[in-house]
């Protein structure tokens with residue numbers, strides 16, 4: 517009998533609980549779908565899911581229960597979990613119910629350093645997956661890529677839906693239709709997927725980016741890369757873009773002005789991590805666009821790539837519509853959640869060992885890179901300097 521007790525204590529101590537919170541109303545995703553629960557349960561981890569957390573992503577409470585999770589109200593999930601998963605920042609009232617909790621999400625800390633400091637003061641350990649280094653090893657956990665891929669795809673579908681003309685070329689008895697001209701600004705993950713999708717729909721695509729490295733990728737997808745000489749060296753920015761000189765910005769703007777006057781649709785995706793998005797389209801440029809043409813601006817949340825963008829709004833500027841939407845991944849919530857959940861599971865494997873016990877190894881560059889706060893302190897150097 518005492519031996520049985522000893523074992524149960526050991527199991528109890530080793531037993532970890534992971535909680536999944538629902539996202540705010542504006543986001544239809546959930547950080548883990550039922551299909552991603554079983555690998556955690558197999559490790560002896562208990563998984564708690566907030567009631568209705570997956571309903572907007574077409575995963576109901578019954579599906580989670582069947583996969584081995586326990587459905588509970590948000591307060592109980594937050595109070596009983598060693599690790600709390602979400603995509604957006606959880607409600608402050610739910611956080612800090614126990615110290616030493618680990619939060620994992622996409623918190624955009626460089627844009628919101630204040631609450632990471634607050635969480636550090638509450639002795640929470642915070643991993644922000646958008647801060648993972650973009651290395652080959654991190655690819656399977658790269659939430660920015662999985663979600664940007666969806667955003668690039670949906671941006672083109674949204675544009676094709678709102679555009680009053682065809683995308684593909686047609687020669688019919690009722691007349692000829694020329695192919696739509698799509699201009700893609702920024703050829704990162706979202707931009708490359710936008711190029712591929714627009715090409716699949718039969719559009720002709722021109723592309724701008726400050727990183728010459730993407731030229732070949734753009735060409736291989738059937739886009740035309742427009743070169744602008746003199747971009748700032750971004751070789752030390754971890755694959756990301758950096759801010760450009762005034763001289764380069766003028767040169768680039770005059771080339772974009774040439775392309776945009778012929779474009780039917782612009783998909784704007786240009787971003788610089790931790791900074792305001794570069795303004796690539798001025799009011800004058802938008803004035804030169806044809807009535808009925810569209811700009812879909814995926815950089816809206818960080819200021820937008822146009823002077824006219826308003827986040828979460830569609831602005832009508834003399835018959836040219838500018839759709840500001842940085843949350844397009846949420847408009848395809850099932851696959852967005854499926855891929856996000858897979859990314860999170862892969863990250864969890866870094867910090868949980870085979871027996872389901874927590875193992876935080878800060879010697880690992882991915883664990884260190886994603887960690888924003890630990891042991892009561894902000895740990896990320898960039899964040900500290902803000």
Ligand code: NAD
Pocket residue numbers: 649650651652653654655658660661664701702703704705706707724725726727730754755756757758760785786787788789794796
């Ligand atoms: P992002 O969202 O930060 O930016 C989108 C694009 O905008 C980038 O291609 C950037 O160069 C471009 N841009 C920025 N300023 C611009 C300007 N003034 N004019 C025109 N274009 C501008 O980028 P992202 O999609 O997150 O990708 C960032 C980098 O990470 C890329 O190099 C990408 O190849 C790399 N990446 C690596 C991995 C990996 O190996 N694990 C995975 C995904 C992405």
